Amino acid sequence: MLRLSRLLSKRWLSSSKPAGSTAAHYFPHEPKGPHLATDSIPGPKSQALNDELGQVFDNRATYFVSDYTNSVGNYISDADGNQLLDMYCQISSIPLGYSNPELLKAARSDEMANALINRPALACFPSTDYKQILQDGILAAAPPGHNKVWTALSGSDANETAFKAAFMYQAAIKRGSRDFSAEEMASAMENKAPGCSDGVILSFDKGFHGRLFGSLSTTRSKAIHKLDIPAFPWPKAPFPALKYPLSENVQANQAEEQRCLDAFESIIESYPPHTVAAIIVEPVQAEGGDNHASAAFFQGIRDITLKHKVLMIVDEVQTGVGASGKFWAHEHWNLTTPPDMVTFSKKFQAAGFYFHDKNLQPNQPYRQFNTWCGDPSKAIIAKTIYQEVVKHGLVEKTAATGAYLYPQLQAVLDKHPDKVLNLRGENFGTFIAWDFVDAGARNKLLAEMRARGVNVGGCGDVSARLRPTLVFENSHADVFLGALEDSLKAL
Amino acid sequence: MSTSEQYFPNEPVAPTVVTSEFPGPKSQEGIKSLGQVFDSRPVYFIADYEKSVGNYIVDADGNSFLDVYAQIASIPLGYNNPALIEAAKSDKMIRAIVDRPALGNYPGKDLEEILNGLLAVAPKGQDKVFPALSGADANELAFKATFFWYQAQKRGGHKVPFSDEENTSVMKGQAPGSPELAILSFERAFHGRLFASGSTTCSKPVHKLDMPSFNWPKAEFPSYKYPLDKHEEENKKEDQRCLEIVENLFKTHSCPIAGVLVEPIQSEGGDNHASNEFFQGLRDITLKHGALLIMDEVQTGIGATGLFWGHEHFEISPPADLVTFSKKFQTAGYYFHDPEIIPNVAYRQFNTWCGDPARMILAGAIASEVVKHDLPAKAQKVGGYLFKKLEDLQAKYPQYLQNLRGKDRATFIAWCFDNSAARDKFLKDMKTVGVNIGGCAEKSVRLRPTMVFEQKHADILVAAIEKVLSGY
Numbered sequence: 001m002l003r004l005s006r007l008l009s010k011r012w013l014s015s016s017k018p019a020g021s022t023a024a025h026y027f028p029h030e031p032k033g034p035h036l037a038t039d040s041i042p043g044p045k046s047q048a049l050n051d052e053l054g055q056v057f058d059n060r061a062t063y064f065v066s067d068y069t070n071s072v073g074n075y076i077s078d079a080d081g082n083q084l085l086d087m088y089c090q091i092s093s094i095p096l097g098y099s100n101p102e103l104l105k106a107a108r109s110d111e112m113a114n115a116l117i118n119r120p121a122l123a124c125f126p127s128t129d130y131k132q133i134l135q136d137g138i139l140a141a142a143p144p145g146h147n148k149v150w151t152a153l154s155g156s157d158a159n160e161t162a163f164k165a166a167f168m169y170q171a172a173i174k175r176g177s178r179d180f181s182a183e184e185m186a187s188a189m190e191n192k193a194p195g196c197s198d199g200v201i202l203s204f205d206k207g208f209h210g211r212l213f214g215s216l217s218t219t220r221s222k223a224i225h226k227l228d229i230p231a232f233p234w235p236k237a238p239f240p241a242l243k244y245p246l247s248e249n250v251q252a253n254q255a256e257e258q259r260c261l262d263a264f265e266s267i268i269e270s271y272p273p274h275t276v277a278a279i280i281v282e283p284v285q286a287e288g289g290d291n292h293a294s295a296a297f298f299q300g301i302r303d304i305t306l307k308h309k310v311l312m313i314v315d316e317v318q319t320g321v322g323a324s325g326k327f328w329a330h331e332h333w334n335l336t337t338p339p340d341m342v343t344f345s346k347k348f349q350a351a352g353f354y355f356h357d358k359n360l361q362p363n364q365p366y367r368q369f370n371t372w373c374g375d376p377s378k379a380i381i382a383k384t385i386y387q388e389v390v391k392h393g394l395v396e397k398t399a400a401t402g403a404y405l406y407p408q409l410q411a412v413l414d415k416h417p418d419k420v421l422n423l424r425g426e427n428f429g430t431f432i433a434w435d436f437v438d439a440g441a442r443n444k445l446l447a448e449m450r451a452r453g454v455n456v457g458g459c460g461d462v463s464a465r466l467r468p469t470l471v472f473e474n475s476h477a478d479v480f481l482g483a484l485e486d487s488l489k490a491l
Numbered sequence: 492m493s494t495s496e497q498y499f500p501n502e503p504v505a506p507t508v509v510t511s512e513f514p515g516p517k518s519q520e521g522i523k524s525l526g527q528v529f530d531s532r533p534v535y536f537i538a539d540y541e542k543s544v545g546n547y548i549v550d551a552d553g554n555s556f557l558d559v560y561a562q563i564a565s566i567p568l569g570y571n572n573p574a575l576i577e578a579a580k581s582d583k584m585i586r587a588i589v590d591r592p593a594l595g596n597y598p599g600k601d602l603e604e605i606l607n608g609l610l611a612v613a614p615k616g617q618d619k620v621f622p623a624l625s626g627a628d629a630n631e632l633a634f635k636a637t638f639f640w641y642q643a644q645k646r647g648g649h650k651v652p653f654s655d656e657e658n659t660s661v662m663k664g665q666a667p668g669s670p671e672l673a674i675l676s677f678e679r680a681f682h683g684r685l686f687a688s689g690s691t692t693c694s695k696p697v698h699k700l701d702m703p704s705f706n707w708p709k710a711e712f713p714s715y716k717y718p719l720d721k722h723e724e725e726n727k728k729e730d731q732r733c734l735e736i737v738e739n740l741f742k743t744h745s746c747p748i749a750g751v752l753v754e755p756i757q758s759e760g761g762d763n764h765a766s767n768e769f770f771q772g773l774r775d776i777t778l779k780h781g782a783l784l785i786m787d788e789v790q791t792g793i794g795a796t797g798l799f800w801g802h803e804h805f806e807i808s809p810p811a812d813l814v815t816f817s818k819k820f821q822t823a824g825y826y827f828h829d830p831e832i833i834p835n836v837a838y839r840q841f842n843t844w845c846g847d848p849a850r851m852i853l854a855g856a857i858a859s860e861v862v863k864h865d866l867p868a869k870a871q872k873v874g875g876y877l878f879k880k881l882e883d884l885q886a887k888y889p890q891y892l893q894n895l896r897g898k899d900r901a902t903f904i905a906w907c908f909d910n911s912a913a914r915d916k917f918l919k920d921m922k923t924v925g926v927n928i929g930g931c932a933e934k935s936v937r938l939r940p941t942m943v944f945e946q947k948h949a950d951i952l953v954a955a956i957e958k959v960l961s962g963y
């Protein structure tokens with residue numbers, strides 16, 4: 001049933017791809033270009049507001065103080081009246097542009113007010129409409145092969161609940177049909193084995209999966225994310241460091257991926273069976289520097305995990321919801337067997353993980369549990385996002401915008417081989433990044449871009465990443481390319 | 492007019508029970524259908540929130556229950572509260588839902604105002620806040636803040652930079668960059684179910700089994716004899732015994748203890764209370780050992796104990812270092828006051844959203860309603876009234892109302908049955924008389940009504956309890 005409706009919606013989506021600009025449809029008053037009101041950004045009002053904010057809130061990561069009431073479509077306004085083309089989008093989490101009229105409608109609905117003020121403990125007292133909200137939204141968007149969901153509140157939370165599901169799944173296999181032993185029950189209360197698991201989650205070098213204690217143990221991006229925090233002794237495998245351009249480095253890259261797969265398998269083999277409960281991997285390592293790998297690499301991961309009965313978690317927190325030119329980036333791989341769990345958050349506004357094996361629901365209730373178990377108000381927003389993405393063909397449009405942008409970006413960067421390199425994300429929607437010769441140059445370019453009214457984010461040590469909305473179109477790409485050309489010259 | 496009458500002119504005057512089984516047939520259908528896509532095994536019933544009003548929750552079958560469980564202690568002002576509807580429909584709220592910011596990078600112009608809504612009701616001695624999304628999230632962020640602070644002290648101060656060795660070892664998950672440090676918690680405590688909060692939770696094996704855990708220590712939490720006024724001597728000794736265990740763990744645990752985490756009343760673990768002296772003792776020990784004291788007010792906060800924050804009853808000095816909240820506040824996070832609890836550089840206490848302005852706006856509205864209507868004091872009064880009635884019932888049915896506790900803690904009341912089977916039967920039977928009521932630990936019943944639970948609701952509750960018990 002679910003698969004069918006998904007197929008139908010996909011077919012409908014490709015046969016009736018609405019032509020024309022969705023941005024113009026949503027945002028008749030979207031600015032045509034950036035508007036600069038102050039000499040520098042942050043401007044004086046932003047700075048004053050941020051200073052005040054600093055008295056009660058850690059504000060040292062503030063870029064500028066925003067005025068969301070005046071932000072429209074792809075343009076974010078700051079407190080000084082500057083309007084910037086936003087290609088960072090709240091760390092990759094704005095799907096349909098600022099002040100999207102359909103989201104406004106959803107937010108103003110009685111359904112939303114009800115969900116906000118009567119927040120249920122979902123696993124105990126779900127509402128009459130929760131199933132339908134899931135069915136029409138989060139589940140309608142499920143990746144191929146997935147038909148169940150556990151809802152959470154953030155990317156970290158989604159990953160950690162997926163880890164919990166993995167640990168309980170593996171322990172149940174080891175335990176077989178017997179009940180928990182008295183020793184397990186007693187030792188669990190002492191935080192000790194055998195009641196507490198000695199299992200591990202394997203992640204990849206430069207991966208980023210969040211910042212709570214379990215997720216942070218799998219995060220391998222930067223020291224500053226991890227310092228001073230106790231960590232579980234979980235293993236990490238190398239992630240391929242591909243050479244660009246890909247077409248000129250086919251063999252070297254194949255060898256690199258094989259090296260990583262071999263290392264991956266030998267780490268898994270170094271543990272007793274069922275001890276590596278799961279591996280977690282991003283389709284593109286985003287925070288860690290937009291590191292890509294080939295479909296063959298991920299198929300290799302899938303094969304090895306199946307062989308060793310290790311669960312495969314794909315972290316689509318940053319890659320999910322259309323930006324890659326597929327709704328879920330891992331759909332690019334055409335895996336022979338779908339991953340076991342797929343986690344999401346950010347652009348979907350709701351968080352959680354998809355799965356299909358009912359044994360990923362623990363054998364007893366109240367094991368995967370907490371007070372709220374998600375948030376219906378976010379599920380309503382996710383439903384609206386999904387329906388709009390389908391209605392306007394935004395996944396396909398994002399693929400097309402990416403195809404328009406990529407070669408032109410290549411041409412702009414090619415003029416500055418001494419400053420920039422390693423453009424990546426071809427045929428991957430607008431999920432594009434490139435490197436600079438060093439962090440200083442990268443940071444300077446981001447500042448130059450901001451001074452020209454374009455907000456771009458960095459990632460890794462030396463990369464810039466594009467994370468625009470799904471209504472970022474060719475006209476916006478032109479604005480971006482113009483600003484980039486000028487900024488690169490100013491470097 | 493009472494507050495509930497002002498808010499809810501159409502609140503039912505009594506429960507309505509229309510089905511003979513619970514969950515009713517429509518709920519059962521809904522549970523089955525939801526179960527295809529979402530774990531629905533813990534579901535009590537499917538609720539119809541549109542029809543629920545004030546202290547009454549309506550289910551899919553049309554039963555209307557007096558709700559003294561209130562979404563596991565998380566509904567502050569009753570269902571469909573008009574003041575909250577107003578907040579939910581406000582432009583500010585719409586904006587917060589539609590354009591959710593990454594607060595740490597691009598705070599909106601209104602963030603300070605929104606935060607001030609939370610700070611207006613900060614516990615005594617606290618004046619800063621870091622937002623989170625759930626109780627477990629709030630606690631774990633508080634642990635992170637604690638570890639950052641503790642290592643900074645060890646390093647020689649807030650401004651001392653990281654060593655190269657720290658920077659390299661941390662990427663291997665090894666000390667000194669990833670230090671072995673502990674949060675001390677208590678037996679029977681509940682602080683959440685993610686990996687670190689799960690390591691501090693110690694209420695039931697089912698919460699912890701098969702999860703990797705940090706090797707963090709547990710002290711004993713006092714087990715008092717009731718009634719308290721007849722066992723003062725013994726209970727004082729019990730405090731002393733437990734404090735000695737804490738003190739001892741500081742000396743003997745295999746790694747340094749950076750913080751002590753405690754609930755003002757251990758809720759999931761059975762509504763276990765402890766004295767002011769016990770909490771002051773914890774404060775003294777943490778100060779002595781250079782550790783932080785974290786109060787978990789996730790379940791006790793927002794007035795249910797008769798003061799806005801449960802730990803304010805203890806009047807400990809100096810104030811706790813961190814106070815975590817969630818549930819009834821609808822937003823989560825931690826309060827603190829020492830500027831050095833903010834880590835030395837940006838992006839250490841950080842994540843994509845850093846909280847949710849939509850939930851914080853609601854929290855601001857909740858706080859201002861609670862203050863405006865003086866609801867903690869009113870809860871204290873209703874609680875006193877209710878406690879007396881329960882004492883009367885206890886005299887009549889001592890077997891079914893053992894260890895009645897929560898005197899002078901407003902409606903935060905609990906008692907014990909002989910065993911979990913008897914308790915579970917009671918909880919179930921209460922449905923037949925139209926009351927939705929929760930348990931905690933093995934054999935306790937806990938009352939967790941809203942802040943607009945009044946004398947008339949207490950009368951209905953007591954009559955319902957008596958009706959059930961009289962059939963035993």
Ligand SMILES: Cc1ncc(COP(=O)(O)O)c(C=O)c1O
Pocket residue numbers: 091154155156157159208209210211282286287315316317318319345346842843844
């Ligand atoms: C791939 C990935 N996973 C997980 C997370 C953590 O999400 P959150 O910040 O919502 O906890 C992020 C955040 O950047 C991410 O990019």
Ligand SMILES: Cc1ncc(COP(=O)(O)O)c(C=O)c1O
Pocket residue numbers: 370371372563625626627628630681682683684754758759787788789790791817818
């Ligand atoms: C005292 C206390 N702390 C923390 C939590 C965890 O909160 P959450 O379920 O929102 O993660 C609870 C939940 O019952 C609690 O009672």
